Each structure stands twice: as structure tokens, then as C-alpha cells.
Amino acid sequence: MTDTTAQGLSTRSVHAGETRDPQGAIHPPLYTHSTFAFDSTADLLDVVEGRKPGNLYTRYGLNPTIRSLEAKLADLEGGDHALAFSSGMAAEAATFLAHTRAGEHIVCLGDVYGGTFELLGTNLPQVGITTTFLRADEAHRVPEVLTDRTRIVFFETPSNPTLDVFDIPAISAQARTAGALTVVDNTFATPVNQNPLRHGADLVIHSATKYLGGHSDLTAGALIGPAELLTPVAVWRKNLGQMIAAETAALLARSIRTLPVRVRAQNATAAAIASFLATHPRVTRVNYPGLATGEDKRIVDAQMRGGGGMLSVVLDGTAAQTAAVVDQLRLFAIAPSLGGVESLVTQPITTTHHGLDPAERARRGIADSMIRLSVGLEDADDLIQDLTQALDATTSSR
Numbered sequence: 001m002t003d004t005t006a007q008g009l010s011t012r013s014v015h016a017g018e019t020r021d022p023q024g025a026i027h028p029p030l031y032t033h034s035t036f037a038f039d040s041t042a043d044l045l046d047v048v049e050g051r052k053p054g055n056l057y058t059r060y061g062l063n064p065t066i067r068s069l070e071a072k073l074a075d076l077e078g079g080d081h082a083l084a085f086s087s088g089m090a091a092e093a094a095t096f097l098a099h100t101r102a103g104e105h106i107v108c109l110g111d112v113y114g115g116t117f118e119l120l121g122t123n124l125p126q127v128g129i130t131t132t133f134l135r136a137d138e139a140h141r142v143p144e145v146l147t148d149r150t151r152i153v154f155f156e157t158p159s160n161p162t163l164d165v166f167d168i169p170a171i172s173a174q175a176r177t178a179g180a181l182t183v184v185d186n187t188f189a190t191p192v193n194q195n196p197l198r199h200g201a202d203l204v205i206h207s208a209t210k211y212l213g214g215h216s217d218l219t220a221g222a223l224i225g226p227a228e229l230l231t232p233v234a235v236w237r238k239n240l241g242q243m244i245a246a247e248t249a250a251l252l253a254r255s256i257r258t259l260p261v262r263v264r265a266q267n268a269t270a271a272a273i274a275s276f277l278a279t280h281p282r283v284t285r286v287n288y289p290g291l292a293t294g295e296d297k298r299i300v301d302a303q304m305r306g307g308g309g310m311l312s313v314v315l316d317g318t319a320a321q322t323a324a325v326v327d328q329l330r331l332f333a334i335a336p337s338l339g340g341v342e343s344l345v346t347q348p349i350t351t352t353h354h355g356l357d358p359a360e361r362a363r364r365g366i367a368d369s370m371i372r373l374s375v376g377l378e379d380a381d382d383l384i385q386d387l388t389q390a391l392d393a394t395t396s397s398r
Helices: 009-015 041-048 064-077 088-099 114-127 136-145 168-177 227-240 246-256 259-278 294-303 319-328 358-363 380-393
Strands: 081-085 105-109 130-134 150-156 181-185 203-207 221-225 283-287 310-315 344-346 370-374
Touching: 009 064, 009 259, 064 081, 064 221, 064 246, 081 088, 081 227, 088 114, 088 150, 088 181, 088 203, 088 221, 088 227, 105 114, 105 136, 114 130, 130 136, 136 168, 150 168, 168 181, 168 294, 221 227, 259 283, 259 310, 259 380, 310 319, 319 370, 319 380
Parallel strands: 105 130, 105 150, 150 181, 181 203
Antiparallel strands: 081 221, 203 221, 283 310, 310 370, 344 370
16 A cells, blocks of 8 residues: 555555556455455465455455545545445444444434434334434533433534534544544545544545535445444444445545645635625524634634535525425426535435434524535535526516
8 A cells, every 4th residue: 555654645645555456556446356266275274364454345344445445435534444335324334233233322423414314213223222312402411411321423514414513633532532433524624624533533434425525426325433343333234235336445445635735725715605694684593613612613713724615504494485495496406415526506405414303404504405415526606606597587476
């Protein structure tokens, strides 16, 4: 593997985890093989029993394409090791199942992806694992809800779709006093803007489908952290069949090589759009880390290097009136994902949080008139013009 010690993020994104192919390929080749052969039984056992690194069987993750990707992921997040998955939800499920048992407990702080709500609130209770859900404004209650059965404190920062930020060092310290792990979803921030492990988190999760993939053409997940915490997760990944395909791993590694260039450009454009929308008469609230004030600004300044490419806004209208604005947009495509080179827009009530009880959505500040923007790589002026025409064209319909 390439030694990237003390090198910059852009250099590491290109070179970390990569080995020069004997045939001269400038990047690790794609190995589609399901299994790998050995010269002797002793050599096989060295890999099976963990004495030597090597390749064995792709469902186990012992495939050179996947191993190279995982080394790159670990490097970018400042972790010892990484596990790649078939999706972000696969990474979450394996992590929760590996580190909690029936009768044990998880704390989920703030807004999270709708699928995560369903996993924690519906699926895991079926196997005896319960979750206490706290709103963002209840972060001070984390010590209060921790018990001797709590195994994980989980949160996104910034969160989806309200872009709340949480103090990673403070929450990690609180969890540690109860013997619980802190697991942070870093999908929105990416390793370009934030490294939770360096601020006290135990594990970092990504939906690599989003910014790490960056082109809306793959589905993958990642978990990064120390070997002792990843080893039990790897067993669940193996036996649940959650392994990333080698073809997807190669595509993801390719995408990560341009991650800093993409995300830094998206940071700048999203900041410009957030500032524009903050002054628009039809916008009642803009949620964006770069506009944070007070305690939130302190947190952003302490643990983030950029505001990210995601923002959400609340308009002064009904759900139908907000949908009219969304439908009027031309450069922003209506789609439920994020993090790609193209700009996307969605109403959380119709996609990411459609399945969440309306009363619970309201309690969490996920308004019917909220729209979430994933800012791509188009010119900022063009995106602002698109938003302007959509807001102006629908003003009379309020």
C-alpha cells in the first residue's frame, strides 16, 4: 500500500490504499473473482487464521479490489480499518446487531434518515433491541437516558434533513461514562469537512452512495474505526451477505479520487445559495452549517472545515404550494438521493421522511413546506437563477 503519512487530503484520496499492479496498471485492477487460490494449505491457513493478509473469498471481503478500497476509506477518516458494505443501511444494521443484544439499548439523537428510523424503531425491537429517540433540542438529555444497558449513542452531524450539528467530543465523553460506543454518520459532512474519529467518536458510518460515490451511479456503505470494534461487525456482514460487489468497490475507489475537488466546490456553491435564500422574502428558515450562530457556530468552527453541499429551507406556504416550487425548478432534479455532481431537490415529507408519522415530523421541525437541496457542480449563479424563477413563478399561487 502507498504510504500517505502526513500527505494532504487530495493526495491521499488519490493514492491511499493503492498498490501498483504488476502489469503496470496505474490503479488497482478490478478483480471480479469470487475465490482465490493458494500455493499450499499452509498459505491458505495463514490467511484464514489471520496471520497474514491475503485474498480468499469475496463474500468475506478478502478480495484485493475491496481491500484496497477499505484501506483508502480508513485513511481518509483517520481510522485503523474500514469495512465496505453493499449500502449505508447494511453498514448501520450490521453495526447495531454486532454491538447490541436482546435487552440492550441504543440512543438515537436528532433527525436521521427515514430508513434508520425504521430500522431502530421497527426492526430492531423485533429482536429485543430498543431505542430512545431524542430530538436535536434534547441533546442535553443524553446523560439522563443512558443506562447500564445502553451500548450505542448514534447520531448524524449535520443531520438529515434539518442540518443540526452535534458536539462530537461532548457526546462521546458522555457515552463513554456509560460504557457506550459513539457512532457518527458522517455522510453529509464527508471526510473533506469533518473527521469524527478525531473528535472522540468510536465508529464512523457513511452511505457511500452519496458524496463518496458522488455520481449517482452506485450503492454502497462504509464503516471505519479500530479493529476490535470492526471485527464483530465483519462477522455479521459476512453472514448476512452484505458485502460490496468488487465492481462497485472499484467504481467507488475511482470516485473517491476526486472527492476533495467535488466537495470543496459544492461547499462554496451551497454557501452562496444559502446566503441568497436567507434573504428571500418567501423563505422563513434556512438550515445550513455555514450560517450557524451561537452554540451551533462554536460546534461548526470546532469540528468542521466546511459547511457541506446540503441545505434545507422552509417556505411560507403549504405542502402543495411548496411542491409547486419544486415542480417549477429546471436545473434541480426531483430525486430522493444526494451528493452527486447534479443538483437535486426533494420535499422530505414525500421521500426521506414520508414514512415518519406526521405528528413526529412536526415535532422534529420537518415542516410540510420544507425542501432539501443537494447542491451539485453547476455554476452557483445558474442554480440561484433557477431558484429565483421557481420562487417568483409560484408567488401568486400562495
